[in-house]
Amino acid sequence: MAAILEGASQILEAGGLAAFTTNAVAERAGVSIGTLYQYFADKDALLRAIADRELKVTLLNVAKALTDDREASAEQRVRGVVRAIVNAFHGRQRARKAVVQAVLSQTGGAAFNAPIAAFIAANSLETLKYEQTFILSRALIGSIRSAVLEEQSFLKSRSFEDELVRLVLSYLGAVNALPASTAPG
Amino acid sequence: MAAILEGASQILEAGGLAAFTTNAVAERAGVSIGTLYQYFADKDALLRAIADRELKVTLLNVAKALTDDREASAEQRVRGVVRAIVNAFHGRQRARKAVVQAVLSQTGGAAFNAPIAAFIAANSLETLKYEQTFILSRALIGSIRSAVLEEQSFLKSRSFEDELVRLVLSYLGAVNALPASTAPG
Amino acid sequence: MAAILEGASQILEAGGLAAFTTNAVAERAGVSIGTLYQYFADKDALLRAIADRELKVTLLNVAKALTDDREASAEQRVRGVVRAIVNAFHGRQRARKAVVQAVLSQTGGAAFNAPIAAFIAANSLETLKYEQTFILSRALIGSIRSAVLEEQSFLKSRSFEDELVRLVLSYLGAVNALPASTAPG
Amino acid sequence: MAAILEGASQILEAGGLAAFTTNAVAERAGVSIGTLYQYFADKDALLRAIADRELKVTLLNVAKALTDDREASAEQRVRGVVRAIVNAFHGRQRARKAVVQAVLSQTGGAAFNAPIAAFIAANSLETLKYEQTFILSRALIGSIRSAVLEEQSFLKSRSFEDELVRLVLSYLGAVNALPASTAPG
DNA sequence: GATGAATGAGTGTTCATTCAT
DNA sequence: GATGAATGAACACTCATTCAT
Numbered sequence: 068m069a070a071i072l073e074g075a076s077q078i079l080e081a082g083g084l085a086a087f088t089t090n091a092v093a094e095r096a097g098v099s100i101g102t103l104y105q106y107f108a109d110k111d112a113l114l115r116a117i118a119d120r121e122l123k124v125t126l127l128n129v130a131k132a133l134t135d136d137r138e139a140s141a142e143q144r145v146r147g148v149v150r151a152i153v154n155a156f157h158g159r160q161r162a163r164k165a166v167v168q169a170v171l172s173q174t175g176g177a178a179f180n181a182p183i184a185a186f187i188a189a190n191s192l193e194t195l196k197y198e199q200t201f202i203l204s205r206a207l208i209g210s211i212r213s214a215v216l217e218e219q220s221f222l223k224s225r226s227f228e229d230e231l232v233r234l235v236l237s238y239l240g241a242v243n244a245l246p247a248s249t250a251p252g
Numbered sequence: 253m254a255a256i257l258e259g260a261s262q263i264l265e266a267g268g269l270a271a272f273t274t275n276a277v278a279e280r281a282g283v284s285i286g287t288l289y290q291y292f293a294d295k296d297a298l299l300r301a302i303a304d305r306e307l308k309v310t311l312l313n314v315a316k317a318l319t320d321d322r323e324a325s326a327e328q329r330v331r332g333v334v335r336a337i338v339n340a341f342h343g344r345q346r347a348r349k350a351v352v353q354a355v356l357s358q359t360g361g362a363a364f365n366a367p368i369a370a371f372i373a374a375n376s377l378e379t380l381k382y383e384q385t386f387i388l389s390r391a392l393i394g395s396i397r398s399a400v401l402e403e404q405s406f407l408k409s410r411s412f413e414d415e416l417v418r419l420v421l422s423y424l425g426a427v428n429a430l431p432a433s434t435a436p437g
Numbered sequence: 438m439a440a441i442l443e444g445a446s447q448i449l450e451a452g453g454l455a456a457f458t459t460n461a462v463a464e465r466a467g468v469s470i471g472t473l474y475q476y477f478a479d480k481d482a483l484l485r486a487i488a489d490r491e492l493k494v495t496l497l498n499v500a501k502a503l504t505d506d507r508e509a510s511a512e513q514r515v516r517g518v519v520r521a522i523v524n525a526f527h528g529r530q531r532a533r534k535a536v537v538q539a540v541l542s543q544t545g546g547a548a549f550n551a552p553i554a555a556f557i558a559a560n561s562l563e564t565l566k567y568e569q570t571f572i573l574s575r576a577l578i579g580s581i582r583s584a585v586l587e588e589q590s591f592l593k594s595r596s597f598e599d600e601l602v603r604l605v606l607s608y609l610g611a612v613n614a615l616p617a618s619t620a621p622g
Numbered sequence: 623m624a625a626i627l628e629g630a631s632q633i634l635e636a637g638g639l640a641a642f643t644t645n646a647v648a649e650r651a652g653v654s655i656g657t658l659y660q661y662f663a664d665k666d667a668l669l670r671a672i673a674d675r676e677l678k679v680t681l682l683n684v685a686k687a688l689t690d691d692r693e694a695s696a697e698q699r700v701r702g703v704v705r706a707i708v709n710a711f712h713g714r715q716r717a718r719k720a721v722v723q724a725v726l727s728q729t730g731g732a733a734f735n736a737p738i739a740a741f742i743a744a745n746s747l748e749t750l751k752y753e754q755t756f757i758l759s760r761a762l763i764g765s766i767r768s769a770v771l772e773e774q775s776f777l778k779s780r781s782f783e784d785e786l787v788r789l790v791l792s793y794l795g796a797v798n799a800l801p802a803s804t805a806p807g
Numbered sequence: 808g809a810t811g812a813a814t815g816a817g818t819g820t821t822c823a824t825t826c827a828t
Numbered sequence: 829g830a831t832g833a834a835t836g837a838a839c840a841c842t843c844a845t846t847c848a849t
Contacts, residue, residue: 168353
């Protein structure tokens with residue numbers, strides 16, 4: 068099963084979604100197509116498994132960023148979260164791109180975004196409204212995701228990280244200063 | 253040609269990307285498959301045509317929001333931009349979703365995001381660094397796009413709009429207060 | 438009509454049988470597809486017209502070779518025939534190849550071979566049996582045709598011509614020496 | 623795989639090249655279209671496989687004719703070669719015709735002629751120039767091929783065979799008497 | 808549990824031909 | 829006579845999935 072997931076990731080990384088056929092994955096993984104279907108109900112399940120695996124790792128890293136250093140400043144902790152998300156997928160950017168596209172096609176992406184949003188909400192210093200958590204998480208993830216999908220070279224640069232941190236902190240600051248619906252009035 | 257585009261949009265709205273076959277579109281449009289291929293080189297070209305059409309309309313509306321009322325406050329103008337993007341695709345949300353997914357698959361989304369980012373950059377009050385324009389546009393579009401893809405009911409609500417405006421304004425304010433790389437530190 | 442035939446020949450020369458579509462021919466000829474169909478019943482008719490045109494020219498040249506110089510030796514006359522056939526199609530070898538392939542597909546080639554065989558029979562010095570005329574003409578034409586289809590560089594060389602002449606003369610000599618069925622016994 | 627080849631041959635024999643569609647072949651062979659594609663990369667590969675199979679058999683028979691009887695006369699051996707080629711394709715003349723046409727279209731026929739030419743060259747009593755081997759093989763094969771394509775009734779007659787033998791022997795005799803380029807002078 | 812040959816519904820696309828203008 | 833937009837039958841080919849061994 069691990070071999071299948073690994074094969075799938077390799078295929079994805081090498082040839083993108085177009086090359087991602089169940090037969091190709093099975094061959095790369097060194098198992099028969101029948102065996103693949105013994106572990107994964109269908110092609111989508113395989114894709115979901117890859118996504119889940121990566122999501123879990125990322126979530127773990129996000130959690131670590133939020134809890135690791137109890138004395139860290141808010142900015143330090145936001146920076147940790149940003150870094151965890153940016154570095155997801157261990158640098159397999161093409162595989163990441165493919166998985167993102169596929170998951171977006173299947174579920175609309177909620178499966179991918181919601182856990183991170185929930186995480187942020189649960190660990191946030193302030194109490195945020197639902198829309199606020201939504202926007203905060205999607206703005207952050209969306210920016211990073213765009214950089215991945217568009218294959219931007221600055222994805223892992225310090226200045227990109229800085230701006231992402233600024234985005235989060237400024238929004239949190241604004242929400243704090245003028246809570247919720249009264250906000251832009 | 254208009255009939256084909258309209259048929260394509262209807263198919264997309266009714267059955268999503270899965271139902272979007274060239275034969276289905278032709279039938280829905282009331283033309284033969286041959287006629288469809290006289291106007292569109294291939295399936296992707298058809299999809300791109302839909303995307304282009306909507307993008308043009310949206311860009312036009314964004315432009316209007318930025319130039320219409322010369323005496324409007326910054327907040328008023330940002331609100332206009334937000335509204336233009338939220339209301340793109342005339343409410344055909346499923347078609348919008350499908351088109352977004354398809355364009356994301358083909359081009360990585362740059363074709364969709366870049367024009368809006370360029371627009372924002374060109375019409376921004378302040379001078380922004382490249383990464384800043386990138387993040388500002390992708391954070392905004394990404395949040396809206398997520399709401400579309402996840403079929404969030406609050407997409408067109410006032411409070412969602414308020415928060416999006418807040419996101420943009422607070423980031424612009426922060427950039428202004430502490431320009432570029434010195435920023436979060 | 439001449440324009441259409443010329444356009445057709447150009448298409449054939451440039452892209453072979455694969456590029457030879459009625460629409461492509463019409464466009465190259467500078468007429469509408471409708472006009473093309475006013476002159477040629479269908480695609481095959483167009484192809485046949487090209488073949489006929491070239492066949493007529495070739496036959497004319499063969500005739501000239503046989504009648505031109507009343508005092509020429511048998512070898513001289515055979516050489517003239519060989520040359521006329523080798524030089525058919527005015528050097529448009531790709532068009533020739535395509536036409537040969539197409540005619541072969543349609544009629545089995547009889548339309549192409551029979552007239553030349555008849556010519557040879559009618560103008561032969563000796564009286565040949567049907568099979569003998571058949572073999573003499575097909576051996577000659579077949580050898581040249583193979584050189585065309587296989588795009589042999591020696592097609593127009595002197596030594597190839599020499600050997601073709603030898604082939605014809607030696608066969609005629611053998612037939613003369615030992616007529617018909619008693620032959621190889 | 624044997625079933626597919628057999629089905630393909632039957633389709634070819636029954637309806638010629640026009641009826642030769644991959645779906646028709648699969649159906650006739652009693653397998654699914656998917657299975658067909660598991661064994662043959664594409665339509666052309668299937669055609670090539672048929673051609674190869676027949677070519678191999680024919681070559682084997684030619685070889686036998688040349689080596690079988692060490693004491694046979696030159697004429698006896700030539701007759702054996704002629705007979706092997708005439709009888710190729712086990713009497714499925716329409717299939718043979720279709721295959722010839724198809725192979726001619728694809729490769730220009732070299733794939734079909736060259737092996738036989740090579741065989742003749744390698745087993746010839748005399749040493750022949752390249753053009754001479756070319757002409758000898760193409761004249762022979764071309765005559766037979768024409769008889770096949772034009773569906774001549776005398777294809778398998780004794781008198782046709784006699785004349786083919788005569789063609790080969792007289793040419794070989796002429797080459798022997800006056801080698802190469804000096805020949806027809 | 809593993810295999811992999813077999814399946815077949817489904818897709819995008821081509822191009823000869825027609826006919827109303 | 830000329831036009832060219834429209835037609836649609838036909839085709840090659842893919843790939844997720846099954847199931848007998």
